[in-house]
Amino acid sequence: MDPKRAINGTFCPIPWTGFIMNPDGEVKNCVLSNQTLGNINDTDIQDILHGDINTKIKQCMHNDQQHAGCANCYKLEQGTTGLKNVRSDRYYYLKSLSGVPYSAYNTENTTLSTVDMRWRNTCNLACVYCGPELSSTWAKEVDREISVDEQQLAKTKKYVLDNAPNLKNVYLAGGEPLLMKENSELLDRLDPSCVIRINTNLSNIKGPVFERISKFKNVHWTVSVETMDTEFEYIRYGANWETFLENSNVIKQLDHKISFNMLWFVLNPYSVFDTVDYFMQSGYAENAFIIGPVTDPIEFDIRNLNTSTLNDLRNILRNRIQQADMRYLLHNSYVNMLKHLDEKFDKQSSKTIQRLEELDKRRELNYKNVFDIDKYL
Numbered sequence: 001m002d003p004k005r006a007i008n009g010t011f012c013p014i015p016w017t018g019f020i021m022n023p024d025g026e027v028k029n030c031v032l033s034n035q036t037l038g039n040i041n042d043t044d045i046q047d048i049l050h051g052d053i054n055t056k057i058k059q060c061m062h063n064d065q066q067h068a069g070c071a072n073c074y075k076l077e078q079g080t081t082g083l084k085n086v087r088s089d090r091y092y093y094l095k096s097l098s099g100v101p102y103s104a105y106n107t108e109n110t111t112l113s114t115v116d117m118r119w120r121n122t123c124n125l126a127c128v129y130c131g132p133e134l135s136s137t138w139a140k141e142v143d144r145e146i147s148v149d150e151q152q153l154a155k156t157k158k159y160v161l162d163n164a165p166n167l168k169n170v171y172l173a174g175g176e177p178l179l180m181k182e183n184s185e186l187l188d189r190l191d192p193s194c195v196i197r198i199n200t201n202l203s204n205i206k207g208p209v210f211e212r213i214s215k216f217k218n219v220h221w222t223v224s225v226e227t228m229d230t231e232f233e234y235i236r237y238g239a240n241w242e243t244f245l246e247n248s249n250v251i252k253q254l255d256h257k258i259s260f261n262m263l264w265f266v267l268n269p270y271s272v273f274d275t276v277d278y279f280m281q282s283g284y285a286e287n288a289f290i291i292g293p294v295t296d297p298i299e300f301d302i303r304n305l306n307t308s309t310l311n312d313l314r315n316i317l318r319n320r321i322q323q324a325d326m327r328y329l330l331h332n333s334y335v336n337m338l339k340h341l342d343e344k345f346d347k348q349s350s351k352t353i354q355r356l357e358e359l360d361k362r363r364e365l366n367y368k369n370v371f372d373i374d375k376y377l
Contacts, residue, residue: 018114035069164189265294291333
């Protein structure tokens, strides 16, 4: 495999080197993939990775053809050249797995070099835009169990742990990865040079997973936060703002990379900008912020707000785009947010209020005590 062809063509190392497993047992090549490879509830992980679906993806790439399951990456790469500005998982893994010999891609075998493990939906929060699939707290609230076959999960864990010493890149998410015992076992097996990425709500750093991960050097924290104070505590139900700040200061002392993953929707149309400003004033750079619009549930989409509010948000975004450094993630986020506002959308404003009232009834809250959303709809 010619490296230059890999960069500018269709090739991605992931079908040969890794996978993502979701809390319900679903297995895909990566988080951006449109193609499900299988489910560990039905099939052993190694049979999934060596199965017909993944084999066809590999064959497409060998023939320099785009596979439909990889369309999201190819779309993100349009208008870009080389690996300087990473905009897709394909580009990211071409860089991070550059040490894997190209001869490994001339077979149909899997040489496990990276995993994206979301072992369970274990989570101590129930964020308003989330659901039982990714939060055990949500699942308990609505009486819906999300689980995998424990025997099959044990087989998958053994496969990952057996290959752990050779892993070069690990992504931990969930659920809340700091609360999952499987991650402690995995971290104990990794080589100290392994790159670890962790997507966390940062609500609890007292457990064994945090203790272990803090000892690694190559760690990238992606911290979920999109607003502050009482808004933060309503949106991220079960969280405490002061605890979050204390924990963020702790990881800031670790000399690890930190990014903020921020969702933009009907409850934080303006305060998301205040939150960015707050953390930038605390010393974080423009490249530490990734903001994306919520599209599911549809009634929380920012485009449900009234025309006047949306026009005001457009003006704010245009100003911020001019002020932000176009080399960095924050600038890209603002550009994408503006594009999102201009995409066709059928408003669901009445359903927005209905959903909030349903949440409040279960949680004994009142959104009107925290937000001014009614005047924006």
